[in-house]
Amino acid sequence: MINQELIGKWSTPVENSIEKGAVRKFAQSIGDPNPLYVDEVYAKESRHGRLIAPPTFARTLDYGVVVGLVIPTEGLIHGEQQFHFERPLYVGETLWCSYRLGESYSRSGSLGKMTFLIFEEKGVTPQGETVFTSRSTVIMTQGSDT
Amino acid sequence: MRYPVGTTLPELVKGPITKMDLVKYSGASGDFNPIHTIEEFAEQAGLGGIIAHGMLSMAYVGQVITDFAGVDADLVDFGVRFRAMVRPGDKVICKGTVSKVEEKEDGEYVYLQVVAETESNQVVIKGNATLRYL
Numbered sequence: 001m002i003n004q005e006l007i008g009k010w011s012t013p014v015e016n017s018i019e020k021g022a023v024r025k026f027a028q029s030i031g032d033p034n035p036l037y038v039d040e041v042y043a044k045e046s047r048h049g050r051l052i053a054p055p056t057f058a059r060t061l062d063y064g065v066v067v068g069l070v071i072p073t074e075g076l077i078h079g080e081q082q083f084h085f086e087r088p089l090y091v092g093e094t095l096w097c098s099y100r101l102g103e104s105y106s107r108s109g110s111l112g113k114m115t116f117l118i119f120e121e122k123g124v125t126p127q128g129e130t131v132f133t134s135r136s137t138v139i140m141t142q143g144s145d146t
Numbered sequence: 147m148r149y150p151v152g153t154t155l156p157e158l159v160k161g162p163i164t165k166m167d168l169v170k171y172s173g174a175s176g177d178f179n180p181i182h183t184i185e186e187f188a189e190q191a192g193l194g195g196i197i198a199h200g201m202l203s204m205a206y207v208g209q210v211i212t213d214f215a216g217v218d219a220d221l222v223d224f225g226v227r228f229r230a231m232v233r234p235g236d237k238v239i240c241k242g243t244v245s246k247v248e249e250k251e252d253g254e255y256v257y258l259q260v261v262a263e264t265e266s267n268q269v270v271i272k273g274n275a276t277l278r279y280l
Binding site for chain 2: 046
């Protein structure tokens with residue numbers, strides 16, 4: 001069971017550096033040859049003036065923990081994912097990332113009781129500028145809530 | 147208007163996805179959920195075998211969008227619903243269409259509808275994205 005008192009509580013932000021090697025490996029793993037992610041000379045001359053990360057790379061960052069919030073790890077279904085970017089993530093920059101469980105509700109369906117968890121994440125520069133926000137919908141089926 | 151409504155994005159065919167692709171994505175993303183890499187575990191979880199990371203398919207769709215955007219546009223919004231599972235051996239065919247264009251103070255906004263499907267026309271991802279041209 002999800003502790004309802006922890007809904008809306010942000011995790012303590014975690015420092016993440018957007019590492020060149022991590023971005024390169026990620027771009028390779030998704031088979032995306034976009035030079036903006038890997039070619040320093042090309043990226044420097046682009047409008048961004050530096051390497052950037054693929055949009056979904058944001059999902060791989062460390063968002064910390066909400067103390068006491070326990071989510072089962074098995075039987076979860078990733079239902080939806082949304083990102084909003086103020087700008088791309090820059091390689092070499094530092095972002096402070098945190099998340100919260102924004103909302104949780106249950107519905108009964110053909111698969112039995114399903115609980116929807118809406119997580120919200122954000123990445124903020126050391127100067128306090130929000131670079132991106134995201135929302136993930138995770139569905140817990142009855143089997144996972146053991 | 148840069149791209150009229152109805153403009154289709156160049157289609158991108160990814161895969162067939164291999165188990166090695168999933169091992170690599172696990173490592174690069176840090177998502178080591180064994181349903182994506184360990185056959186026995188995925189079987190026991192009732193999935194009938196390994197399934198691909200939803201976020202991998204989303205990344206494929208992201209490539210269609212960012213290829214179309216090039217260096218001129220910023221990706222402002224990108225959201226998807228995961229509709230079906232993708233398995234090793236599947237190709238993921240990613241498509242997009244311009245659904246709306248809007249001139250705003252800070253640039254031209256191009257709204258896209260995107261979809262990914264397997265070779266058997268099973269829709270695995272449906273979503274949308276917004277690009278801003280400065």
